[in-house]
Amino acid sequence: MKNGIPQLTVKELKRRIDAGEDVYILDVREPSEYRIAQIGGKLIPQTDVPNRLAEIDRNREVIVQCRSGVRSQRIAEFLKQQGYPRVVNLAGGILAWADEIDPKMQKY
DSSP: OOBBOOOOOOHHHOOOOOOOOOEEEEESOOOHHHHHHOOSSSOOOOOGGGGGGGGGGTTTEEEOOOSHHHHHHHHHHHHHTTTTSSSEEEHHHHHHHHTTTOOSSOOO
């Protein structure tokens, strides 16, 4: 838990995906980053999030993801303030995913 936001490890996310859970990942990186490496999240760059809240399902748990977990933490806190009841941050972001889950994934 960081600033009221639960932290999800990449290993736990991978376990949930492998178990067939319908996870909702919000990727808040830039399109150029998304093209390099991604894990299937919905891309809404962090600066666009305030104008695109209608695209983010309030009825689901929202797993926010970025490169290292810093931007996603900020956006998770913002979504919580906007009344999203279930928001979590992917700790370590895509870098942790590359380190712990998919060593072939390109890092940047």
